[in-house]
Amino acid sequence: MILITGGSGQLATLVATEARARGLEIAVGSHRAASLDGKRRHTDFDSPETLDFSDVETLFLISAGYAEDDVVIRRHENAIAAAERAKVKHVVYTSLTGTGDHLGFALAHRWTEQRLKRSGIGFTILRNGLYAELIGALAKPENGVISAPFGHGAISSVARRDLADAAVTILSEPARHSGRTYELSGTESWTINDLARRIGAEYQPLTLSEKRLQLRQLPLLPFQPPMLMSIFSASAAGFLQSATTDLTALISSAPLTSLDVAAKAAVA
Numbered sequence: 001m002i003l004i005t006g007g008s009g010q011l012a013t014l015v016a017t018e019a020r021a022r023g024l025e026i027a028v029g030s031h032r033a034a035s036l037d038g039k040r041r042h043t044d045f046d047s048p049e050t051l052d053f054s055d056v057e058t059l060f061l062i063s064a065g066y067a068e069d070d071v072v073i074r075r076h077e078n079a080i081a082a083a084e085r086a087k088v089k090h091v092v093y094t095s096l097t098g099t100g101d102h103l104g105f106a107l108a109h110r111w112t113e114q115r116l117k118r119s120g121i122g123f124t125i126l127r128n129g130l131y132a133e134l135i136g137a138l139a140k141p142e143n144g145v146i147s148a149p150f151g152h153g154a155i156s157s158v159a160r161r162d163l164a165d166a167a168v169t170i171l172s173e174p175a176r177h178s179g180r181t182y183e184l185s186g187t188e189s190w191t192i193n194d195l196a197r198r199i200g201a202e203y204q205p206l207t208l209s210e211k212r213l214q215l216r217q218l219p220l221l222p223f224q225p226p227m228l229m230s231i232f233s234a235s236a237a238g239f240l241q242s243a244t245t246d247l248t249a250l251i252s253s254a255p256l257t258s259l260d261v262a263a264k265a266a267v268a
Ligand SMILES: NC(=O)c1ccc[n+]([C@@H]2O[C@H](COP(=O)([O-])OP(=O)(O)OC[C@H]3O[C@@H](n4cnc5c(N)ncnc54)[C@H](OP(=O)(O)O)[C@@H]3O)[C@@H](O)[C@H]2O)c1
Pocket: 005, 006, 007, 008, 009, 010, 011, 012, 029, 030, 031, 032, 043, 044, 045, 046, 062, 063, 064, 065, 066, 075, 094, 096, 128, 129, 130, 131, 134
């Protein structure tokens, strides 16, 4: 049986829908007790006692981000240790593209990749590109002006839908993809200037310190500003463009145009 964790998340929801559409038998887990509708298992990486994978052959391990590195690493350790105990055959992990090595959340992903490789479990690592939806949301214009410090570097972002499509290809035949690490950036790259043109906005890049001062006014958790700033920094330095991707080889239809997906998120 295939178990997808993180079931209330946006990527997990798309993966579950696509898996069912392709006839895979899946179960879905979630850490949110409130969303346990009888159809989802309780899988909270913060509570190892909820992680019973004894009937699971393939675990689709959605990274449980949005926390300090030590918290995320502990969560992923709990999930992989539970998979080891239950003798799960294969773990598919949603990691981060290699072009994201300088991002604030890269460390926990790289730690998890290494932990999986040491586990002795069959594994496939999906190094997902930055979501086009995320870049669009971070570039939302105000009064017709995008004023985020993305600089002028191109970004190879990717639609969540395409990442879900690739994930289900792996879940359909996990053994065939065992030991593989796939780079899943988008097939096209574009700049925030391109996005501004697409949505009829103006792009007036802020400096990093101007943005950092803005973030200080918001009710963010302590780990959030450095993570957000690392996206802007990496973009401005031109590090978020990828020369190659394995995406097209793994998806069942043509990729979505990531600029369109980002534009939709930017004007939502
Ligand atoms: N590539 C990118 O651009 C990018 C951007 C942002 C995040 N990410 C990473 O990709 C993951 C999926 O993205 P998304 O857009 O679907 O995120 P999302 O909609 O914000 O959902 C957050 C995910 O984290 C899971 N989660 C939170 N706490 C958990 C816990 N204690 N135990 C187990 N799972 C937990 C949630 O599942 P339940 O609440 O159902 O358990 C859910 O799947 C994120 O969690 C993050 O690690 C990637």
